[in-house]
Amino acid sequence: MTARILRRVGYTAGLPAVLVALWWVASAGSDSFFWPPLRTIVATFPDTWLTGRLGEDVLPSVLRLLAGYLLALVLGVALGVPIGLHRRVRAFAEPTLEFFRAIPPPVLVPVIALFAGYTGSASKVVTIAIGCLWPVLLNTVEGVRAVDEVLVDTARCYHLRRRSQLVHLTLRGSSPQIAAGARQALSIGVILMVISELFGADRGLGASIVQFQRSFAIPQMWTGIILLGVLGFLLSLIFRLVEHRALAWYRGLRDANRGA
């Protein structure tokens, strides 16, 4: 039992450990200005981040990311369900959706900033939300459409109420696909969290990294990049945990179908 857990940990942590070790060794004697030794970077970390920046830059960035992401989730599902359920609504909305989806969200940053202001949180949250919206919305539409018609008939025959149909049929049935969209949206959200701070922001994780870079504080810049990576990793870990619990039935069903 413990041996198995150890092996799993070894499998997951093995490659990162090797890469970090490689980086450590390869950069150890480096006197390149842009590639400081990993030892230097690690040594710079506490002074750079633990002296106030964590609360004043990182936390607000993360909160904006979460706000934008949750907004996108709620909106994406709320719009995706009626579009997926009704063919008419779909025919009506789909061309427009395809058009907006084709616009890369980063180009919207300056436009949004024009309306919502460069320095406030609103423009950044809106940018993140818009970027995250598409994968959630489009996957919700697909997921709702793909709910088994026999189940839909069953729900009608046994007179499930509207609310129950929404919760126990439509949302549950499309949840694997919604989760897939939400997972894509999360990585897009992290990218947009950084990008949204590149234009005229002076605080935030992304803004900090850019400022370090501009002021040639290269080890500090590297600590920021590492912190960003760790943040993304933690978020996806949390996501996977939630997904693991909520979609246990889906994994079971899939495995059962594969076995058959």
Add this chain to the structure above:
Amino acid sequence: MATTEPTTTAPEAAATDVALDVRGLQKTYGGQGRSVEAIRELSFSVPRGQLTCIVGPSGAGKTTLLRCIAGLLDVTAGEIVLDGERVTGPPRGMAVVFQEYGRSLFPWMTVQQNVERPLIERRVPKAERRRVVADALAAVGLGDSGEAHPWQLSGGMQQRVAIARAVAYEPTVLIMDEPFAAVDAQTRADLEDLVRDLWHRLGVTVLFVTHDIDESVYLGQRVLVLSNRPTVLLEDVTVDLPDERDQLGTRGTHRFAELRGHVYELIQRAKAGHRPEDDAGPAS
């Protein structure tokens, strides 16, 4: 009426005793440019509390007929009247066991939740709900599988969950579309007796589609034999076996063999493309 057998009677007189009336039903599936005439003309009525079996070649439109009756499919022409009311959507008090039983169970719910869901929707009080669900699961021999998810069960067990859900719903009309297709012979015999037993106890009107000729004769008071597509009624066979049936005794009787032979012959003819209008021509 398109029936050829003069012995069959259409109980049109006492309207209150008719649970289900199918009048001039036609169903043509329309697609892009392609249309499939599934049902050409079907008319029959089912008295309240009758157990009617429906047999016919594969693709004859049995599922189509049931879906029309269940209000899941719009009819092309004709009408379906249930308890004096025209069916326009899924009627209340009707339970359906779908042919695709596995897909008709909610995979994110446990067996118990699947059976309980329709009762929750009907606002049955919790204590009663629990009792009814437990009884229904016990009746199909799944008393200890309530906590499992459907995909953890075998095909036959899933089938029985679907049956338990229908039974727990306490319907006045029960529609079953080849419900025993996936179960082994022994379970099948048990479930056949279960259906007859439930039918006796609940006084419910049952429409039972099956591929199995023996099963249709053993179970039914009446067997409707359908032609192949586009479907009409080939014959309405009255099963005049005693009400008390048991697997060995009943199946061993001479009358059972006769009826079974008759239905078998009809199905063979139906498969060969025989249609009632063929009789009307050269035969008479």
